[in-house]
Amino acid sequence: LPQLISQPSEYGRNVDEVDEYADVDWENIGFGVVPTDYMYVMKCSKNENFERGQLNPYGNIEISPAAGVLNYGQGLYEGTKAHRTEDGRLLLFRPDQNAIRMRKGAERLCMPAPSINQFVDAVKQIARANKRWTPPAGKGSLYIRPLLMGSGPILGLAPSPEYTFLIFASPVGNYFKEGIAPLKLYVEEEYDRASPGGAGGIKSITNYAPVLKAIAKAKSRGFSDVLYLDSVNKKYLEEVSSCNIFVVKGNFISTPPTAGTILSGVTRKSVIEIARDHGYQVEERAIPVDELIEADEVFCTGTAVGVAPVGSITYKNQRMEFRIGDDQSTCSRLYSTLVGIQTGIIEDKKGWIIEL
Numbered sequence: 001l002p003q004l005i006s007q008p009s010e011y012g013r014n015v016d017e018v019d020e021y022a023d024v025d026w027e028n029i030g031f032g033v034v035p036t037d038y039m040y041v042m043k044c045s046k047n048e049n050f051e052r053g054q055l056n057p058y059g060n061i062e063i064s065p066a067a068g069v070l071n072y073g074q075g076l077y078e079g080t081k082a083h084r085t086e087d088g089r090l091l092l093f094r095p096d097q098n099a100i101r102m103r104k105g106a107e108r109l110c111m112p113a114p115s116i117n118q119f120v121d122a123v124k125q126i127a128r129a130n131k132r133w134t135p136p137a138g139k140g141s142l143y144i145r146p147l148l149m150g151s152g153p154i155l156g157l158a159p160s161p162e163y164t165f166l167i168f169a170s171p172v173g174n175y176f177k178e179g180i181a182p183l184k185l186y187v188e189e190e191y192d193r194a195s196p197g198g199a200g201g202i203k204s205i206t207n208y209a210p211v212l213k214a215i216a217k218a219k220s221r222g223f224s225d226v227l228y229l230d231s232v233n234k235k236y237l238e239e240v241s242s243c244n245i246f247v248v249k250g251n252f253i254s255t256p257p258t259a260g261t262i263l264s265g266v267t268r269k270s271v272i273e274i275a276r277d278h279g280y281q282v283e284e285r286a287i288p289v290d291e292l293i294e295a296d297e298v299f300c301t302g303t304a305v306g307v308a309p310v311g312s313i314t315y316k317n318q319r320m321e322f323r324i325g326d327d328q329s330t331c332s333r334l335y336s337t338l339v340g341i342q343t344g345i346i347e348d349k350k351g352w353i354i355e356l
């Protein structure tokens, strides 16, 4: 990490001298912003390619009030994690998949995007530079948040003249306040998350503010999050605000296909592969909401959420309950394998892990 070794950090010490761990109460981390030491920044103009980025001390950024991202929502975000192994190594999980997804989203939102190599290299730099903020094994992970935004000024509705790719990181524990307790979901019928031809299939920032109201409504009624139905028929399962959904019946696992309105989760994709390796029959298909009544198990997947069991889903005042929690459940088996690979307990035979 040459930039860091030659440059003193904000705290006046070289990276070689910094403590192994930052001063964090590792037993009590949730999913919140903890300012770390460094962020990564790379800029380019419209019609150009990103070239060189750099690590800067973590802090506020300056942006034009007329920036495309502020006025017209020209922005994407990603999420990936670094885990610390028992013996202190840092492991990244499939950051190339986030790079590919960001490139797809950038194409949809008329933005230049970093190459896969640039993206992965930047993620490696940010994880190394903030290593002391990565929780000890078993206590959580370093959540890495890449952003791509139209940062240049624009008034007419058109692509921004300048773009910023930025990555920051924060140590995190469980996403939901429920911890590892099963989620209580509620089928949202008033608000839609996405519609065909829209941006639901990419990680556009514009997919997230509009669901806040549905989440707030659900939380005020004691639910963890909201399950959306397709906006055309109001019949088929789509996804949860923060994660994808899977339904288990015997040896069959089903999840909605990502045909433009559903986010193509990296955890979703990985869990499908792990489940097939375990001998499950996995289908990507339209799942009518009425089918939930017959499900043995339901679980959610996402980078932030991990693999989380769903204890109940309420639809039209009917509460459906599912098997949860025991070590032999499908959800537990898939969770253990995924986390095992991510944390280096299970050998990675798939080329998913990048060790730093």
Ligand code: COI
Residues within 6 Å of the ligand: 078, 079, 080, 241, 242, 243, 302, 303, 304, 305
């Ligand atoms: C993630 O799982 O990384 C996400 O981006 C979801 C977000 C709502 C935290």
